[in-house]
Amino acid sequence: MIKKYWQFFCTVFLISLFSSAYAGLFDKKAEFLTAEQAFPFSVQAQPQQIILHWEIQPNYYLYKHTIQVTGENVAFTQQIEPTIEKSHQDPYFGNTQIYEQGLEIKLLPKQQFFQAEGSLEVSYQGCTDGLCYPPQTRQIQLAELLNNTPSNTENTNITTDPETSLTQQLFQSKYAAFWFFLLGIGLAFTPCVLPMLPLLSALVIGQKQRANTAKALLLSVVYVQGMAFTYALLGLAVAAVGLSLQAWLQSPYVLGFFALLFVLLACSMFGLFHLQIPSRWQTKLNTLSQKQSAGVYGGVFVMGAIAGLIASPCTSAPLSAALLYVTQSGDLLTGALTLYLLALGMGVPLIAITVFGNKILPKAGAWLENVKVAFGFVLLALPIILLSRILPPYWEQILWSLLGIAFFIWFITIVGKAHRFWLLVALIGIVLSAAPLYFSWQQYWQNDNGNNENDTFITVTSLDQLQQQLRQNPHQIAMVDLYADWCVACKEFEHKTFNQPQVQQKLSQILLIRVDMTKNSVENQILSKKYNVLGLPTILFFDQQGNEIANSRITGFLEAQPFLDWLKKIQGKQ
Template identity: 55%
Template sequence: MYPILTSIVLGGAQLTQRRALLLSVIYVQGMALTYTLLGLVVASAGLQFQAALQHPYVLMGLSVLFVALALSMFGLYSLQLPSGVQTWLNSLSNAQQGGSLPGVFAMGAISGLVCSPCTTAPLSGALLYVAQSGDLLTGAVALYALAIGMGIPLILVAVFGNKLLPKAGNWMERVKTLFGFVLLAAPIFLLERIVPEFWSSVLWSALGLAAFGWLYHVKNSLPFGGWKQSLIGIVAILGLLASAQPLLNRWLAPTQTAQQVKQIQFTRIANLSELQSALAEAKAQGKPVMLDFYADWCVACKEFEKYTFHAKQVETKLSGFVLLQADVTKNQPQDIELLKALNVLGLPTIEFWNAQGEPVPNARITGFMAAQPFLDHLTQQGL
């Protein structure tokens, strides 16, 4: 693929390295523009339908899709655009003038999909992740980074020729297999929102054992030996031990782990009326209020409960607060009304009111915050 694209970008001319670098960078930026816009579109849809995408059935369906993408990286089958679409995109790309800056940029923008037979699995995985995040910045940056990563080898080949391009061989299949293991991390990330913590640990450990076991298995077939091969073996063994450690810790000390988790008490509210009543009661008591928006599918919400709210200093600090929690897991109409009333765009979000019942303007927390930064934030806001 790279020699063909390189000849198109350079327009068949003998150019200096500086000119070749400029043209190849322009080409990659055109490709990155297409991917960035695609990321923004998907992230916008993800932001709008984020809660719907977190339904357990949707998460399970996406997990199956990620597994299917990973299996394609393992070589079980191939994913690509229909041949008619590929032919049309290729003809449109080839119609652009090679060797000129506008022509090269246009070819880069068009070629984002031309390269899809080689990038369908990682591209699809990235798009699904972006849709799940619902974050415009994440969508743009993730797809831009993917395009840049795809373009770096092209830039190197365009500038330095085939000197830097390894010969085709089994190493390419090993790279595909490696990315297959990377893709398998995505369904675990999705499923840990709906499965018990123990089973998410089992899945992560199983993935680590499989990946590092494969690495140890292929080390003897690598094109180099000596200390490099030994280093690969050591990394694989350390990875196997690290992957097994979480399960060993749970099996050897389950009682201690359970005893360490102490529940902090929240009062659940279901709608705006209950929130207003709770705020009025807290004002009468002269206490500040913290409202935690929570959902079962929100990983960062669970991190707040596990690492922040259960820290001893945080528990002491929050003992003087009225602690409210809105569970918006089911995304019911009353949940949507509450989210819109407080202009909450995503989870986790934590709101604060002072002892006079007034909202604290700059106290809102979005995203995970560890115990000490959380305490520092409350101090800065005078809470």
């Protein structure tokens, strides 16, 4: 019974783990600091080094990948002082690293001293719960800096990605290496790989005679090193290519392509078709592998390297996730080290079986087919996660519901009528999975029947355009929404507040204007300075004469009901 149904618990846990990433991340915040207050920036200069320092206030954070230092007429190397980095799942940037407890970067001259005629440009961006700040840039003149005089600063738009190293994090973190290693162990026990382990063990030990325990251990370690070598090269190559692909990977077309790949992988797990290397390539690899003398160290290393080239469909999705992390890191040594640790983890069961024999493994059988199908449902969760960045929320809920219903229907076919308890569990699962469909379809029809708030906003990008629209206001009140694609809380307004029926009814009585601040252009900065915009999202309210209504602006995210109450309060003043 335990063997037969363990995949049920495994799959439910994994699917719930994926869905937990979509819990609410932003709460209402009454007051926010300015960018200068949230991230106080200072520079200390000596001829031998320049130190950039950020103080980060509690509950605020800086994105690591947005921190960039460039120089004009100056050559230097960067050294990030040891600090704590935290992994952060961001709806816009994806899985990224953030700093929460301060940051210090040392700039060391490539020559003996810094020269006074050069200049530096430092850019960074940060957020807090419910508010994202525009990209910040500081212009630093070395002549003023080295003479201990204040340097001029000017905000400009910088969106290029820094080439900072993540290697220090892997070595300084207590657990980073452990997690990659543990992930590799998990991949070794996927349904496609598990039955192959005794076979691989036999190949390593050799067929002529049984090796003693010490030799078997050494042979298996050599085999795993060969496999890890291949994976390290793969990580190195992906990191090298990925240096210029981070933004490209966030494209809807790319996300859709990878989602389709994961769907195909899931279909393969369901037995609809089989994915494998072309037969000609596979034959050549097998021939080359068989030419190596099993039990000989050099041959065993080559066999392991070849095995690393033959990826199983069961490991494709987790391996792709690891490769995506490597691509986003943009660091060559990090890429090699990440995949090397992953392969070492995959080799642990092989080493154990080689030394202790097949007795430690559960027997292969029909139950593994059920495990394979269960992992197919896990693979189907990955496209939903990818597409959630570009799909409306109601479609995301629909897809999660359909996935849950399909899984529990399949589970009923496995359980049968004989096991009433598990049958009841499956039926309850179907009901719970189907419940969100009703609310999702309600949102769908509301948005597709002319209630999409995006269609009612007039988009502008400059102060002149905004003032022109305000002069033509046919309503008593105009609402100006300052929005940017990189602003997570702005998307929360769009998906959780503006699309609610009661809110839309109130908004129909107001002139709706949206200022696109994504590029943080010069026009955007002029507008921000004019209205003292702290960060995004910011919503301004104007009367019919084009004057901002006193004490009416909203800074940060509001849920639908508080936002509705705020609108009623403003309308009551007019």
